Amino acid sequence: MTVPTLPMFPLEVAMLPGEELPLRIFEPRYSALVQACLAAEDPTFGVVLIEAGREVGGGDSRSDVGALAHITEHADLGSGRYRLRCGIGERIRVLEWQPDDPYPQAAVELWPDQPGDPVDVAAIRDIEDRMVGLFERIAAVRGVQVNARDIVLGADESGDAAKWLYALATRLPIGQADKYAVLAAPTAAERVVALSEAVDTVIAMVEFQLSN
Known part of the structure; x- marks a missing residue:
């Protein structure tokens, strides 16, 4: 259209x-x-x-x-x-x-998602687990108790992979370039890759900051 x-x-x-x-x-x-x-x-x-x-x-x-x-x-x-x-x-x-x-x-x-490879649900669950681990790490260093699993709770409620990935991306403190990469990924499968790379970037930045 x-x-x-x-x-x-x-x-x-x-x-x-x-x-x-x-x-x-x-x-x-x-x-x-x-x-x-x-x-x-x-x-x-x-x-x-x-x-x-x-x-x-x-x-x-x-x-x-x-x-x-x-x-x-x-x-x-x-x-x-x-x-x-x-x-x-x-x-x-x-x-x-x-x-x-x-x-x-x-x-x-x-511009809806283009046809592509099937979305690997296990890969999205892995992204969720890494996000939870990230927030648990931050909470532990700060000496606070949080239920980090709440961070990803309900992100998959739509049953739509694209909306699931968008919802996860909005809950992660990623830079604008990484956020745009998630938005601009042509297919849902490529969006999984973009979000996974964004999570890796945030984890690396947090670990660097916590080590100094």
């Missing part, structure tokens, strides 16, 4: 399907974006990660894979200011950026 032109909001964070995105809007062009969305039947815009540079003032480099943000709550604070709560939905791929007039816009398409 192709969406001809969609309002876009570049962010300094990668957002994954299933997450919530709170926003405070005050910049005039994004006030215009919100007004356009709220006037539409489906108040939705796209979000993508800024890969380099800063969005304010232009000159940023934007990723090609993002997600739809559905406005679920909004408050008009006056003077062009808004407070939004958005739910992150389907993954999208940018086909072509349009001029930022009056706000960023792009032609996009919905």
